[in-house]
Amino acid sequence: MTQLLSKHPDRFTLGVWPGYFSKASGAHVWDLDGNKFLDMSIGGIGATVLGYADPDVDQAVRRAIDAGVASSLNCAEEVELADQLCELHPWADQVRFGRGGGETMAMAVRIARAATGRDKVAFCGYHGWHDWYLAANIGTENALGEHLIAGLKPTGVPKGLAGTAFPFRYNRIDELEAIIAAHGSELAAIVMEPIRNEEPAPGFFTSVRALADSTGAVLIVDEISAGLRFNTGGAHMVLFDQRPDMAVFAKALGNGYPVSAVIGRRSVMEAARSTFISSTNWTDRIGPVAALATLEKHQRTEAGKHLVRIGTLVQQGWAELAARHGLDIHVGGIKPMSHFAFDGEHPQEKKAYFIQLMLGQGILASNLMYAMLAHTDEHVATYLAACDKAFSVIAAERDVPSKLKGAPSATGFGRLA
Template identity: 65%
Template sequence: MKDISKSLNHLRRVKERIPGVSQLLSKRPDRFSEGVWPGYFSRAAGTRVWDLDGNEYLDMSIGGIGATVLGYADPDVDGAVRDAIGNGVASSLNCPEELELADLLCELHPWADMARFGRCGGEAMAMAVRIARAKTGRDVVAFCGYHGWHDWYLAANIGSGDALSGHLQAGLDPLGVPAALAGTAHPFAYNDLEALAAIVEQHGANLAAVVMEPTRGAEPAPGFLPGVRELADSCGAVLILDEISAGFRLTTGGAHLLYGLTPDMAVFSKALGNGYPISAVIGRGEVMDAARYCFISSTNWTERTGPAAALATIGKFRRMDAASHLMRLGQAVQEGLRELAAKHGLPMDVGGMKPMTHFSFKDGDPHALKALFVQEMLDRDILASTLCYMMHAHTMDDVGAYLQAADEALAVVAEARAAGDAEGRLRGASSVAGFKRMA
């Protein structure tokens, strides 16, 4: 059992000073096992992370929440950022890297003519929705999946209970979102073309956009993606693809390139800058042109490090054919987990994009079983959860070490499930699902 006293003391102090503990829900220690999960890092390099107490871990968990697609402290990306810093991050003039990045993104996506940049995924999604509304002069949005914390999205939960519960996050309270936005956002499930058709039938005349990820936890059913394109066209809605998670993971560029789907706009972040803040909205000229006439502006969207990091990340990702490596690693992880589930008689769902594997325990107390798995993997010097995001720095040896440790950890989980005492074996707390207040 590791000493993580510094990390736990840090968490106690954070609770008094930072509402919600973390700036990102996915990094809250209670999402893993509060009291056991170290929570804070002092250093990260390649695939290794060191906590505040100096413990070293192989990170086979959330990989910077999918942002560090090449690996931590990648020397090529960090070197490009250092050069950018050396030449000045900000001035009264604009940085030329913006145009270079816009040209590169439009080269990778020949259907796109223009690009706008931000620094975070959620704000880029809000930017895209505003452009679509400006282009169409309409208010309503149909969406599938998780797209951030902004008002346009959380409006789906106003007066409707938890309409977002099937879209990655449950329990998202629209507290603080203007009640007047009720009825402006309507969810539909992935691969459910009939649900989208019903939204188009009811709201088509006022439908500004159809927003969705090209893929996330499942492959598109035959005819689904072409059907979405056809429905959007039938009512003049703008088709926006959220590539924040899938982009620059399955291929160099957006995952939609693999599916033959041509959107009107696409949004990138996360892997785009390998951990440095950068986001992009690209689109067809006639749609993006609306951005000239609606107010979308921010000082820090003009700083230099984001575009510099993106150019270096895309260049290395392309040069190294990183997508192929990520797919091989992810396939080995998924196949290995399925074999271990069968070996230990554990009912588990294993799926997701290959480089972004997720699994869940199907019965017993899934939250306690998850926390027990986290605990057992930490005891074997591995950061792990029910998500396993691949980075280019990972090797097949890393995957082998992960699966060997998972074999031992899942044996303990299976025993606890059979005995019905998973929570009693925890040194910390059971994991928390959805959005709940962290005490």
């Protein structure tokens, strides 16, 4: 397991969780032994918003493959996709494409630095693995610990980047004000997720927008996780009256096919011409074609409403079942990307036991549940019935650690424990 931290089996139950799949379709996956599971877990870590192997998206991609996905010329679909993204976000004028979320966040920060001639960044939330972000942990114990993943080591990040990235917590406008008081004239960007666990406090984004304007910093909204969960576009369009200067999309944009985008105002995006941002595989045809098909189906089916409804059913089910069985849990997250955590003794062992018990019932499940369009009410009913049995067993068991067939899940996702 070398590619994605979020898919490592030790994030679930090492020795029990099936690490590899042979097939995926709709809301089901098959492991290498041919076992079929209803997937009520991380939904391709949020990438497959429509469901696995969506027939409409896959058909569009097959047509693109048949027509050729790379040549000495550019694909016209990237222009069509840029137009579509700007129509969905009328405040945006220009678009640059990538293929992954982390790289495109790095692209956005580079453009912001080029536009302002400044180096420093204030940020809130999780924004990937690149140097600009991990620089916050240089010379500190754990500056990123409040931003999804604790304990990220900045090994390999140039030490000269120390003092260039400063975190503030969601809804803590006072922390951003303190950063600006110390570094405002050197601040290139303010980067934030529109939402993850907490609802935005009244006036929070308006205050962030005002601070960005007063300092001349570029306001970047990271929609990599939240995008396409509430609507066909950015969550910021639902949550806030104000608009950012740039927004970054990935994950759900291509329903599992690699494609990402940074959209922005012309006054900022034009700075991309004055710096070097370029990569061969950003020009393949598959990414834009998959994104166009995903956006079309997402909008036509009003997928955002479905995701919120499915997530609401799941969160309500968790809470009701835990109360029924006397289990101490807390439930959180935005509805389309829900999570719960066991409280009290042995929380990680209880999580591992829950995973083990759910796998035994033919369901791939963790304490995270990312909704997909492919999830039906019947899937939710099946899932919650299995949760009922698992919660009952966990509540009655006095020695949970002794029941584990594998190692309990590793810690690391501090805000999703």
